[in-house]
Amino acid sequence: MFKPDETTYKLNDGNQMPVLGFGTYKLDKPELMNQSIQTAYNAGYRLFDTAQYYRNEKMLGDAIRNLGVRREDVFITDKVTEMNQGHDLTINSTDFSLQQLGTDYIDLLLVHWPVAEHFFETWEAFEELKKQGKVRSIGVSNFTRSQLELLKTQANEMPVVNQIETHPYLTQAPLIKFDHDQSIVTQAWSPLGRGLLLDNPMINKMAAHHHKSAAQIILRWDIQRGVAVIPKSQDPKRIAQNADLNFELSGDEMSMLDVMNRNQRTGNEPELVYELGKQYKMYQQ
Numbered sequence: 116m117f118k119p120d121e122t123t124y125k126l127n128d129g130n131q132m133p134v135l136g137f138g139t140y141k142l143d144k145p146e147l148m149n150q151s152i153q154t155a156y157n158a159g160y161r162l163f164d165t166a167q168y169y170r171n172e173k174m175l176g177d178a179i180r181n182l183g184v185r186r187e188d189v190f191i192t193d194k195v196t197e198m199n200q201g202h203d204l205t206i207n208s209t210d211f212s213l214q215q216l217g218t219d220y221i222d223l224l225l226v227h228w229p230v231a232e233h234f235f236e237t238w239e240a241f242e243e244l245k246k247q248g249k250v251r252s253i254g255v256s257n258f259t260r261s262q263l264e265l266l267k268t269q270a271n272e273m274p275v276v277n278q279i280e281t282h283p284y285l286t287q288a289p290l291i292k293f294d295h296d297q298s299i300v301t302q303a304w305s306p307l308g309r310g311l312l313l314d315n316p317m318i319n320k321m322a323a324h325h326h327k328s329a330a331q332i333i334l335r336w337d338i339q340r341g342v343a344v345i346p347k348s349q350d351p352k353r354i355a356q357n358a359d360l361n362f363e364l365s366g367d368e369m370s371m372l373d374v375m376n377r378n379q380r381t382g383n384e385p386e387l388v389y390e391l392g393k394q395y396k397m398y399q400q
């Protein structure tokens with residue numbers, strides 16, 4: 116049995132990344148962060164996902180230290196926000212992130228959203244940060260196929276992870292296949308569609324059949340289709356539940372989930388953010 120809490124993906128740079136991770140967006144109070152990280156660690160999560168944009172890097176770093184485990188026993192993902200892109204801003208903001216997290220390396224650093232302005236410069240800085248050992252693996256988030264193809268025209272090394280919005284209402288099959296063909300691991304953000312999917316009757320029928328919750332069905336579907344997950348919860352029972360994924364969906368159940376696609380996003384459209392990037396320069400002037 117493929118056990119998510121014990122399983123890692125081998126990334127294309129030779130590093131390992133846990134299949135199951137813990138999302139921390141909106142965990143913005145130290146006590147809540149501490150309790151949630153402790154509960155998550157006890158439940159088997161080893162990957163913790165933050166971003167400069169979440170303004171909780173310091174809280175997360177403190178909560179991880181409070182676990183009293185070795186640094187190498189956890190995996191930290193961080194992301195460089197749109198406003199901090201460009202060569203120097205990427206380098207400087209990552210140094211600040213390291214300081215906030217209280218660590219001397221980040222396991223996986225992602226370009227949070229593709230931004231047309233400074234598109235290649237930002238990636239050049241990512242490659243430098245990796246060479247300097249400040250970052251172990253480099254990846255992207257919210258990149259479409261055309262943005263990955265554009266990046267490939269100049270990158271010395273390609274991203275090893277693409278973190279994208281995907282769930283049964285936004286299955287992203289073509290992009291996930293493209294990532295896979297390029298040896299890029301796809302990681303699902305908002306895998307539960309921020310709660311949107313949890314009252315879907317078909318998913319609840321499957322949940323009843325397996326004596327699991329709707330959230331567990333969706334997370335298990337992701338893992339069986341080769342997608343890493345980072346669900347967020349601040350409820351101790353739900354944190355543990357989302358890590359309890361050692362059951363199997365049948366081929367028919369997988370197909371039923373595969374066809375629920377409605378191309379329905381909860382977040383921004385990546386191509387739009389990419390174009391809006393041209394505006395950021397105006398804000399900075």
Ligand SMILES: NC(=O)C1=CN([C@@H]2O[C@H](COP(=O)(O)OP(=O)(O)OC[C@H]3O[C@@H](n4cnc5c(N)ncnc54)[C@H](OP(=O)(O)O)[C@@H]3O)[C@@H](O)[C@H]2O)C=CC1
Pocket residue numbers: 137138139140141164165227256257278279303304305306307308309310313328330331345346347348349350353354356357382
């Ligand atoms: N790269 C990017 O652009 C983005 C990355 N992310 C990352 O992905 C992570 C996950 O995405 P997020 O947007 O938080 O959404 P999720 O899809 O993980 O859903 C979180 C919501 O679902 C609820 N929930 C969680 N588990 C259960 C459960 N078992 N039963 C019922 N309800 C549940 C939570 O409530 P409660 O807490 O009360 O349990 C919360 O309201 C983020 O925290 C962040 O780290 C997110 C957005 C964009």
Ligand SMILES: O=C1CO[C@H](CO)[C@@H](O)[C@@H]1O
Pocket residue numbers: 140166168227381382383
């Ligand atoms: O990571 C993130 C958390 O959610 C935000 C609001 O949808 C996103 O824009 C951002 O990418």
